[in-house]
Amino acid sequence: MMTKNTTSSNSLLKNSKRIIIKIGSALVTDMEKGTVRSEWLQTLAGDIHSLRDKEIIVVSSGAIALGRKSLGIDLLTPSKDLKIEQKQAAASIGQIKLMNAFQTAFSKAGLEISQILLNPKDTENRRTHLNARATLETLLKNNFIPVINENDTTATEEIRFGDNDKLAARVAQMMEADLLLILSTTDGLYTDNPSLNPNAQHISVIKNITEDVLNIAGEAPNGVSTGGMKSKIEASQIAVNAGTHVIITSGKPHNPLQEMLNRSQRSTLLLATDTPHNARKRWIAAHLQHKGAIQIDEGALKALKSGKSLLPIGVIGVTGVFERGDAIAIQDSHGKTFAIGLCGYHSEDTKKIKGKQSSEIEAVLGHAGRGVLVHRNDMVLMEGGKV
Ligand code: GLU
DSSP: OOOOOOSSSHHHHHSSEEEEEEEOOOHEEEEETTOOOHHHHHHHHHHHTTTTTTTEEEOOOHHHHHHHHHGGGOTTTGGHHHHHHHHHHHHHHHHHHHHHHHHHHHHHTEEEEEEEOOOHHHHSSSHHHHHHHHHHHHHHTTTTEEEEEEEETOOOGGGGOSHEEEEHHHHHHHTSSSSSEEEESSSSSSOOOOOOOOOEEEOOEEESOOOOHHSSSOOOOOSOOOOOOHHHHHHHHEEEETOOEEEEEESSSSSSHHHHHHOOEEEEEEOOOOOOOHHHHHHHHHSSOOSSEEEEEEHHHHHHTTTTOGGGGGGEEEEEOOOOOOOOEEETTTEEEEEEOOSSSHHHHHHHTTOOOGGHHHHHSSSSOSSSSOOGGGGTTTTOOOO
16 A cells, blocks of 8 residues: 655655545635635645545535624634534534535536544444444445535534544544545644744654654644644544554645645655554454454354454354444354454344355345454454454
C-alpha cells in the first residue's frame, strides 16, 4: 500500500491507497453569508476525481454553520457560545444544505456520494464498528465517496466527538487508512502563534507527538470552527497510533489537492510509526477479556494459520454468551486458545450455524448474514502466523 521511507507530504498523498480527507467548516462555508462555497467545493470534487485510483472518504463539517442563519443566529456568534439545542437544530437544517451542495458539486465531477452520520460509539463499540466498517467497505468497493459528519442532532454534549478532527481520526483508525489529510485554514503547525509572533517557525515534519508539541498548539479561534490546532494534534495522536500518517495543510486555495501535489504547498506531516494493519491487530489483541470461546476442528485450524478467515463449517463447539462484534477466544479441540477475534455473529446464532456450510446460513437463521464467522482482518493469532 505505501512505499517505504516516503517522508514528504506530496509523495505520501501520491502513494496512499486509502485516504480520509477532513474538511473544516471555514472552508466549505462562507462564514459571513452562511452559505456553501460552491465554487471551491467544485474544485475539490474535481481534484478527488483525478485521484480515482485511490479510495477516498470525506469527513466534512459545516452543518451547524449552514443552519444557523435559518434559526436567526448571528453568524458571528462563536459556535462554542451556542446552546446545545441550537447547535442540534442548526445541524438538522444545515446537513441537508451541506449534502445538497456535495451532491451537486460531486455529480458535476462525475462522482457519486453517500452520506453517513456517526456517533462516537459507532467507531468505538466493536459491534457497531463492524457494521460501520462493513458499510464503508461496501460503498468504497462500489466507487462511492462516503461523506461523513457527526450525528449532531442526537448526540448529547457528553457523548459527542465534539469536533470532526477527532471523528476523522476515528474513521481513519476504523478503516485502516494510509493517510488522514486535514484541510484547514492554516498550512500546519508553527512553533508559536504566527499571527501574534512574527518569528514563529513552520514545522514540516513531526515524528513524535510529545507534550511540547501539544503545548505549542493553540485552542480554537473564535468563529464557526470548533477545532483549532490543539484538536488537530489530539486527533493526529489517535491517527498515528492507528498507523495512519496525518497531513495538516491549508485547504483555502481552489483545487487544494492539486495545489499540494503540484506546488508542494506547505504542510505539517505527522508520521505514523506502524502500519494500519499492525495497529489494528494490536487493537484487537488489547481485548483479551473475551466474552466467550469457540472450538474449531483441525482443518479450520490449518486454514486460520495460513491466513484464512474462520467459516462456520470448522466450528465444533461454542461456549459463553457474546454479542456480534465481541472479542472471543478461538481454541483448538482441546480448548487451547490460539487466536482472539471479533465474532461476526452472537453466541446463539453461532451455535445454530456451527458445522454448517456458509451457503446454509440463510436457511438456518432465516436471514442472510455474513459468510465468515471471524474475518481474518478481525483476528490475531497468539503465536504469530499469517493473519
Ligand atoms: N459536526 C459539526 C458541523 O457539521 C462540526 C464539528 C466541527 O467543526 O468539528 O457543523
